[in-house]
Amino acid sequence: MRQGTDRAVSELEKPAYHHGDLRAALLDAALALLAEGQEPSLRAVARRAGVSPMAPYRHYADREALLAAVALRGIEGLKVALEAADAAAAPGEAVIAQAVAYVRYACDHPVLFRLMFGPARPTVEHGICAAAQDVKDVLLTRLAREAPDRFTPDFALGCWSTIHGLAQLVIEGLLAETDPDPLGSGMVERAVRAMLGCPESRV
Amino acid sequence: MRQGTDRAVSELEKPAYHHGDLRAALLDAALALLAEGQEPSLRAVARRAGVSPMAPYRHYADREALLAAVALRGIEGLKVALEAADAAAAPGEAVIAQAVAYVRYACDHPVLFRLMFGPARPTVEHGICAAAQDVKDVLLTRLAREAPDRFTPDFALGCWSTIHGLAQLVIEGLLAETDPDPLGSGMVERAVRAMLGCPESRV
């Protein structure tokens, strides 16, 4: 696929027949549409990438395959966000920080998030599952250190569920009438603390 | 092909021009499609109800309105399931029983469940939110009795999130590689117990 001599991307070069790296461009286009809040149709993605509606099929089996690739990237992004939050957290507060980051990521990219954890069963299914496990593991690792006494696989699953459920409830607006801004108001954080049984709220 | 689609109440009259109670028939048709695991298109619902593709618009503003009505009914069904589980539970085990019932409901009606708590924002949005609160309240009420010491609004939200997140993870297959049958294996129950800190497993 890739070769040494790269006439890869020069600015004033008109769109050649061969796009150079459509595969990545399609991914970016889909991500961009997602970021704008719209669910990306295959045709819209192609349009945005400046190619014909059928072009994507040279790189992805079907719409679902493209979306799955996007979802994978989104999951990786979530993992990165969790790791960053974990690293930046005060001692003993890393789990809470990860939880908040998780929900914030969902709020910042609601459509993407739905794609990531919704019916993304298609082609790359296994890839998605594995990536999701990676995400869980980031949380799990920190959990094992901050709460070694209570820690069990079941407890880890419970924690993940709590955080994931919270994210779902928030982005679907199910908490809107209870609290218009569950993240900003600290409700999310308090709910996680309540479940973990660590009420130190230290402003 | 026109067949005598299941008319619930009437006897042998031919499909009259006026359907009698299309509104309800459409709901049932959508529910039936959902039960068969397919996402109901407006046209498919109309087909199943034995009317023309445009007929539903006399009763629902658009596809989303129909789906929202279906979602509402699904949420009511969940509430009923929770109440039943609560009533049948052994003393002190009602919260766990509700949690398991919640996840089981999701597993039994995955497409419906996604509809209920997915982007069901449209028309009846408020109705959906309120109904969801009703569901939460069933859990919340029992929670206040079984765990009066830890009980706070934040704790209640946390519990709901845990259960809801568990349901999401299970129906999307995110736990499939960890455990192919999280409900049957008891993993769901154990995760909830771990979060609640009540490890009595009393087979």
Added chain:
DNA sequence: CGCGAATGTTTACGATGCAAACATGGCGAT
């Protein structure tokens, strides 16, 4: 230089959601 394979394009088909115009017939006012 030439040719095969990779990559894009065009055309076409069936499905979908919905707008607009038309048809039917239940039912209250006369």
Added chain:
DNA sequence: ATCGCCATGTTTGCATCGTAAACATTCGCG
């Protein structure tokens, strides 16, 4: 009983979507 209103259904039409099939273009290797 009759008539006419209008709620309820139907037909037609259009834009969009996913994707199959056939065609066009160019890359890279012999």
